[in-house]
Amino acid sequence: MDSVLRLVNPQRESDQRWVHTALAKLAQEAARSADTHLLKLNFPGFHGIDFYFKDEAAHPSGSLKHRLARSLFLYALCNGWLRGGQTVVDASSGSTAISEAWFARLLGLPFIAVMPACTAPGKIRDVQALGGECDLVDDPAQVHARAAEHAARGACHLDQFGLAERATDWRGNNNIAESIIGQLVLEAEPEPAWIVCGAGTGGTSATIGRYLRYRRLHTQLCVAEPAGSAYVHGWRNRDAQAVASQPTLIEGIGRPRVEPGFIFEVVDRVIEVPDAASIAGAWLLEDLFGNRYGGSSGTNLVACLQLAASMRARGERGSIVSLLCDRGERYAQTLFDPSWLAAHDIDLAPWTAALRASLACGRPPLSA
Numbered sequence: 001m002d003s004v005l006r007l008v009n010p011q012r013e014s015d016q017r018w019v020h021t022a023l024a025k026l027a028q029e030a031a032r033s034a035d036t037h038l039l040k041l042n043f044p045g046f047h048g049i050d051f052y053f054k055d056e057a058a059h060p061s062g063s064l065k066h067r068l069a070r071s072l073f074l075y076a077l078c079n080g081w082l083r084g085g086q087t088v089v090d091a092s093s094g095s096t097a098i099s100e101a102w103f104a105r106l107l108g109l110p111f112i113a114v115m116p117a118c119t120a121p122g123k124i125r126d127v128q129a130l131g132g133e134c135d136l137v138d139d140p141a142q143v144h145a146r147a148a149e150h151a152a153r154g155a156c157h158l159d160q161f162g163l164a165e166r167a168t169d170w171r172g173n174n175n176i177a178e179s180i181i182g183q184l185v186l187e188a189e190p191e192p193a194w195i196v197c198g199a200g201t202g203g204t205s206a207t208i209g210r211y212l213r214y215r216r217l218h219t220q221l222c223v224a225e226p227a228g229s230a231y232v233h234g235w236r237n238r239d240a241q242a243v244a245s246q247p248t249l250i251e252g253i254g255r256p257r258v259e260p261g262f263i264f265e266v267v268d269r270v271i272e273v274p275d276a277a278s279i280a281g282a283w284l285l286e287d288l289f290g291n292r293y294g295g296s297s298g299t300n301l302v303a304c305l306q307l308a309a310s311m312r313a314r315g316e317r318g319s320i321v322s323l324l325c326d327r328g329e330r331y332a333q334t335l336f337d338p339s340w341l342a343a344h345d346i347d348l349a350p351w352t353a354a355l356r357a358s359l360a361c362g363r364p365p366l367s368a
């Protein structure tokens, strides 16, 4: 029987062999990888409140998108969408492209990243260093259409924005939420009052929000977003057609439109953070951890302090968990370059002072 099939359909047999080998390589990669650390901080202004930051920059490809890229490749392979030798394409502001390039190289596949031309140069270099090709488009709104053109010519579109929310196994499989809750098991406050994350694809917030319900936890989910982003407007009115009222300098979050992976119902609160506050937050993280993290990690820090100030005002104790989303080295020529900040009219001083006052005295950093 086996030999008859082999004669009848040798192409299918060799395609299947390639898929099995690719899946084995992904399983080996997962087995070689360690989980990311949950780093604890306490601040004098917030007595009785423990802060935890999950260091997603520690993944081999430098950001939380390592998890998503692994899931997207698994999803494409198990759906039968991806064959040996096929080019892989996706639209990305950078972090996803770097992680996808990393996995494409592991599987020996050509990779094209469609990116806005304004993407941080460090990220473009990272994609190229991993053997990926960058197709830069001037209008960020055109990245989806350009990725679709590549797909029409035969490339496999990983489609992070379309599939982020379903490619990840939200019930377990050591997704980011299961990992966080597991790592808190011996802590004084193992059930956090809040988990704070940003929203790009919306995949992270969807996974965390669903997992919290699934595990019947009382933890609330806060999405920290650049002021005026599409999710800020969309979440308020449950409007999937909402668009951003202003652009943002913070990469990875603050989408111009509501992406299909963003699940409104699992989010309990959205906090708007001005870009300058997020960047001051990223600089402050370097002081707190001795490592640089990107702008969206700064956004998360500011939102954590804002939530902690409300808890403090109500006399509550507890824990707040958030994410360090990517490595700050990627932004050496942008967020961490004083001349770039000056060129973008960003003055960090008032926000740095507000954040330091918050750490010291428990004040909300965003209060007027």
Ligand SMILES: *Cc1c(COP(=O)(O)O)cnc(C)c1O
Residues within 6 Å of the ligand: 063, 065, 095, 096, 164, 198, 199, 200, 201, 202, 203, 204, 205, 251, 252, 253, 294, 296, 297, 325, 326
């Ligand atoms: C993608 C991304 C996010 C947001 O995560 P999603 O799961 O896509 O919503 C936050 N920060 C950075 C740096 C990112 O690349």
